[in-house]
Amino acid sequence: MSNQPITLTFDIKESPLLLRDAIKQYGISKKALTSIKYEGGTILVNGEEKTVRHILTVGDKVTIIFPNEKKSEGLIAEKGEFSILFEDDHLLIFTKEAGLSTIPSREHPNGTVANFVAGYFEENGLSSTVHIVTRLDKDTSGVICVAKHRHAHHLLSEMQKAGTISRDYEAIVHGFIKEDSFDIEAPIGRKDGSIIERFISPDGKYAKTSVQVLNRFHLHGEPLTHVRLKLHTGRTHQIRVHMMSIGHPLIGDDLYGGSLKFISRQALHARELKLKHPFSGEALMIKSPFPSDMENIIPSTATK
Template sequence: MKPFQLNYIADANGLLREALQAWGISKRTLASVKYGGGQILVNGNEVTVRHPLVIGDAVTVVFPLEELGKGLQAEAGELEIVYEDEALLIVDKPPMQNTIPSREHPSGSLANFVAAHFEQQRIPATLHIVTRLDRDTSGLVCIAKNRHIHHLLSVQQQEKKMSRRYEAFLHGQLQQGEFTITAPIGRKNFSIIEREVRDDGQFAETEVSLLKVYSEFCHAMLTLNTGRTHQIRVHLAHIGHPLVGDDLYGGTREMIGRQALHCRRLELLHPVSGKALAFESRIRADMAALIR
């Protein structure tokens, strides 16, 4: 297996440590390179972070090989790959599939299938799922192929340079065309799974854009400005318009057998090249059937 590596050209004189920091390589990542079997090369020669750089020097960071977590088994299965390169994997997850294994569903998860894909492609990485979806929720999922790439994408999320847009069907009829829900979310007392809006919760913000109103529900586009667990589900229930099919938060499954939520669009900057990327996914047949 070939280890993941990144190449840079020094654009200023100074210590290598300072250049690595400017390129987004954290102290934690550097420690893993130093003690985990990686290398830092300047013009092909292995050096330490105290090495003095000269403009034009070629720097290569060779990252340590990663091992699959002991609790995750590679399992052959169908993946809908939307985009893939040496750093990223974007997949379209079907509904009723866990993103990662759980006690109730120990196999058949997206993570199991991706692990098998990595094995087949001889990619020396464990699973770094950047944008996780609930079991019921379908749509786009972003996966990093290296711990450092995961770190860079997490920074993008914190800096709001990554955008996720969801298509959803809500119970009732919204009265406003566009609005923002800003309400803190925390774990519900005495529950492992449920979340709720509560004063001591974490800041959470969801933008809502109404697409069309139907007799029993409405069709909306939702944008996450934060990424709290069950954020969309909790926020919509909080304003009295739970997701159609979301029986955990007040919806009913009379029209559809799962929460009617789909990650429709994913936008991000490529963590290596910096190029703007955008991906689209159509809603699944069970959701499309509601508006035919």
């Protein structure tokens, strides 16, 4: 892990071209550009500092040096354990355990993923804000992605908007699902009088989930189905609401009709994250190990 300033270098292949336009082409946000200008960053053309009004020609080498970020104000850095799946100077991807909130709240300012990441950054001498890219509900386990600096976060956010970050989940639901593969498209809104609960609403936001049955089995005489789910949108409680809406709530999800008989939390695990690395272009497929509390429910003869 390095605490050296983040640097982006690229060669100009067309001209004439304003430096401002070249910077925009490489996905640098206005916010990042402002921080470069006022917080200690530098823009170099062929090794010389230039303003964004400089006119570039073919063959020019542009170097953007981003300023070091300040630590997240008000975020308590804590030491915590998490299983790292991938890490470089731009990304930190790891497994979140069930029961751990992603970000702190006024009532619970510590003991969250963000607190532990801040502590990890501090321990390794990295001065940076904690940029959470993929959040998970408190009782959902699995792979979670953090950007180590503002520019990486911006690029990943744009990738999320474009739908080029793929997230696959696995869940165990009540009942036997008849179809082997299908999509659920149903808008989701916030339930009146609740800040937590969501429901299918014609006035809600568009949401789409793809469902694939992995296996069907009985546990103590009750039919259950192990499914793989792909999110095409990222609405709050999307999988939980969608599965409840078709009559197959997640086991352990008592908020949406699931029973606590077999597991004490919703049986939902963020299994796999696929994306193209925003800087190297490398195709990443990060898989989180299946959690023991869910694995223990599925018969050993079933294929996972």
